[in-house]
Amino acid sequence: MIPLKLLHFIWNHPSNKGRRVQALCRSVGWQIHKRIRRTPQVHPMFDGVKLKCYPESNGAGLMIYTNGWPDYDEMHFVRRYLRPGDAFVDVGTNIGIFTLLASTCVGKTGHVLSLEANGRSFERLLENVQLNQFDSIVEAHCAAVGAENGTIRFLKGWDLINRIATEAEQQSGELPYDEVPSVKLDDKLSGRRFAMGKIDIEGAEPLAFRGAAEMLNAGNPPVWLMELKSHLLARFDTTPEMVRDMLAEHQYRLANYDADQNELTFPQEAWQGHGDVLAIHEPSLEEIQARLSITP
Incomplete structure (x- = not known):
């Protein structure tokens, strides 16, 4: 479901240090949602900020994969x-x-x-x-x-x-x-x-x-x-x-x-x-x- 290269990126990104499993779970959830529901979701990011994430947006996906710190x-x-x-x-x-x-x-x-x-x-x-x-x-x-x-x-x-x-x-x-x-x-x-x-x-x-x-x-x-x-x-x-x-x-x-x-x-x-x-x-x-x- 998630390409190996993307899994490697998520696992090794410094923003996910200490919370790699959570980052992977969040990313898998996003991949499932954007394929099945195909609707925008609001996700929490840094310092209480919220981001409206559209399924086709690479920028929004990157924010989800990196816990808001790409x-x-x-x-x-x-x-x-x-x-x-x-x-x-x-x-x-x-x-x-x-x-x-x-x-x-x-x-x-x-x-x-x-x-x-x-x-x-x-x-x-x-x-x-x-x-x-x-x-x-x-x-x-x-x-x-x-x-x-x-x-x-x-x-x-x-x-x-x-x-x-x-x-x-x-x-x-x-x-x-x-x-x-x-x-x-x-x-x-x-x-x-x-x-x-x-x-x-x-x-x-x-x-x-x-x-x-x-x-x-x-x-x-x-x-x-x-x-x-x-x-x-x-x-x-x-x-x-x-x-x-x-x-x-x-x-x-x-x-x-x-x-x-x-x-x-x-x-x-x-x-x-x-x-x-x-x-x-x-x-x-x-x-x-x-x-x-x-x-x-």
């Missing part, structure tokens, strides 16, 4: 670093996992800006925000992020990997897409100081950062969480090294975070491994480490 190190960084009253920006929100996590951290005095271009994912994001009564915290927009304001072609029907269409894909016309608004981060982030941002747009991160030069120069936000994978960036003629060098021009340095050790490290190729990295604004490093040293 990105173990990175999510624990968010939880440890953010403070009540902070502002957080979530670019490529999907169904809202990081938006919900950040909302629990920043509280009613904080602010979460969520940007998701796929219409169905955006609807489910709004459902999850309302389900958890985070409406007063979250400002959500159905829009892509790019180098310029305007419109952009966005692939649809790909669940977790919905993304901007490359020029070749647009010319071929073989893949379905929507025309969606595209905004610059320089415009969306201006007028507010953000503590942290997360960006996951399937290789189009450099396009977003080209539209964020003013904010990057200002170190706003001082921490970015992103995915740098060679095969995704190659779609847009970019490499992890090019992104690293682009951010270095704005005094950002790539880092990894070990949640169990509560430690930041700065390897030359921080993306080696699973590809998730933090970009740390070096002038803000002392303040960032001070936050990490105190459990909120």
